[in-house]
Amino acid sequence: MDCPVCKIELNKKSIKGIEVDECEKCEGIWCDNDELKQVKDKTDSDLNWMDFDIWKHPERFKAKSAKNHCPNCKQAMDVLDYDNTKIEIDYCKQCKGTWLDKNELENIIAALEEELLTKSVNDYVKATVEEAKELISNPESFLSEWKDFSTILRFLQYRILSLHPEIHDTMVSFQKNPFNR
Ligand SMILES: [Zn+2]
Ligand SMILES: [Zn+2]
Structure with a gap:
């Protein structure tokens, strides 16, 4: 895969x-989509992620055509972009995989960080975002050293599922999903 x-x-x-x-x-x-499912299986139910604003407003996400093609099935991907943030995620409708460039990770982390300033969130969440920031800003570092990379994948999972409800069927138990509360 290229x-x-x-x-x-x-x-x-x-x-x-x-x-x-x-x-x-x-x-x-x-x-790929399996990887997003793995994240779902691994995530702790008691984390405070649902308090983040960017999870609460699926209608603020817009889709448009991306210039990139899916590395897996070669289809043109869509870009999902979110309201007043710079978050743009390349998404393949066909195989449901996602491409994140380094910039996109930085933008997601910046958006999370901004929320940290305005919300009271638990220490675990704060530490995760701090670690992500250091990792992204340090040119010597590798993603694989990130203790809670699943944070970002989890973000994607909720975003994509809320935009593409047909995928809901393939996932289990959404009682923690803010859109169903
Ligand atoms: Zn694809
Ligand atoms: Zn590359």
């Missing part, structure tokens, strides 16, 4: 037991 941006082979990386494909040149990562 990087949709650089067209070079992606490397398999295991991040906290979650397998993703990473481009060593642009540091983008590809997550």
Whole structure:
């Protein structure tokens, strides 16, 4: 599988037991739908993520055509972008995988950080976002060293599911989902 941006082979990386494909040149990562499901299985139910504003307003996400093609099935991907943030996620409708370039990770982390300033969240969440920030700003670091990379995948999971309700059937138990409360 090749990087949709650089067209070079992606490397398999295991991040906290979650397998993703990473481009060593642009540091983008590809997550297929199974990987998102793995994150779902691994996530703790008592974390405070549902308090974040960016999870609460699926209607603020818009989809448009992306210039990148899916590294898996070669379809043109969609870009999902969120309201007043710079978050843009490349998403393949066909295989339901997601491409995150390094920039997109930075933007997601920046949006989470901004919320940390305005909300009272638990220490675990604060530590995770701090760690993510350091990792992204340090050119020597690798995603695989990130203790809670699943944070970001979890973000994607909720975003994508809320936009594409047909996928709900393939996932289990959404009692913790803020949109069903
Ligand atoms: Zn690349
Ligand atoms: Zn695809």
